[in-house]
Ligand SMILES: NC(=O)c1ccc[n+]([C@@H]2O[C@H](COP(=O)([O-])OP(=O)(O)OC[C@H]3O[C@@H](n4cnc5c(N)ncnc54)[C@H](OP(=O)(O)O)[C@@H]3O)[C@@H](O)[C@H]2O)c1
């Protein structure tokens with residue numbers, strides 16, 4: 001076993017604190033990765049605080065990982081020592097079910113092994129995430145990162161990037177598609193950049209009027225304050241697709257009415273309290289769906305798309321000693337627009 005250390009929570013009410021644990025010795029298809037940067041996703045907070053009721057402790061969160069290959073197993077084909085690589089929300093899946101065979105590992109019928117707060121295929125080893133110095137991952141779940149001078153800004157693509165890219169592509173967003181993005185946080189700001197690169201017409205719905213200028217700078221065509229009833233009424237039946245990235249309790253019915261006939265609202269945000277649906281809004285032949293991260297091939301496609309379009313996240317880089325403070329600020333919506341932990345700060349404390 002390999003000695004590793006990181007920051008873990010011990011219970012739903014504890015802060016993240018220094019924690020020592022072990023990673024498996026790399027098997028023949030494994031890659032040992034030194035973690036350089038890890039983004040802080042709101043899902044890390046939902047899970048650390050057991051807001052979804054599925055948490056395993058101790059928990060080392062983190063699934064927006066960028067690092068460098070330290071060692072490869074004898075049968076590893078895709079990677080060599082020193083390569084820059086990424087790891088997102090999954091580290092394994094069954095490989096043989098319909099979903100896995102169709103590059104939809106996130107929907108694996110046996111349940112994909114998530115990067116943390118999940119069980120490995122042995123059914124008993126709990127996975128530990130990226131708020132740590134090292135990780136060992138099967139090469140099939142490791143992504144290639146092309147040379148970039150903004151590695152830290154690339155880390156959030158591994159979750160926020162793919163979670164927004166996948167539905168935008170699945171629902172065929174392209175030139176002139178009218179897209180609404182609800183919530184301007186980590187996912188929301190990536191959604192604006194990607195939808196803009198796909199040449200959509202992008203409207204951001206925010207509860208924070210102070211984010212208006214940022215939304216426009218990030219590429220939105222317009223910004224609507226969702227608490228402004230008359231501004232919302234002007235948007236009725238205006239959208240082909242609305243992507244809801246909100247992390248907290250909110251009314252989704254006010255957005256359903258903004259869809260055109262046959263338009264679709266896609267839920268990617270996963271608040272603790274689930275919203276209720278007003279069926280009258282659906283009778284206008286409107287669709288509601290959800291989307292969960294993306295498959296490995298699609299994640300690589302997204303990374304290549306972002307490299308081509310020069311898309312990275314707007315980040316606040318922090319040393320790991322500030323991780324609890326950063327989580328508290330994230331819950332208050334006070335981040336522009338993703339915290340990323342500089343993992344070199346772990347060695348020195
Ligand atoms: N489906 C998936 O695969 C997937 C993957 C990753 C994350 N997620 C989930 O997606 C959600 C967003 O994650 P994130 O990292 O982007 O979070 P985030 O950075 O905290 O952004 C969430 C945004 O939602 C808005 N918001 C928060 N609470 C609200 C409330 N009570 N009412 C209205 N608006 C509110 C805020 O935007 P404004 O200030 O602009 O209103 C906030 O910035 C989380 O629930 C996360 O667990 C899902």
Ligand SMILES: [Zn+2]
Nearest residue numbers: 041043159160
């Ligand atoms: Zn995430």
Ligand SMILES: [Zn+2]
Nearest residue numbers: 094097100108
């Ligand atoms: Zn499977």
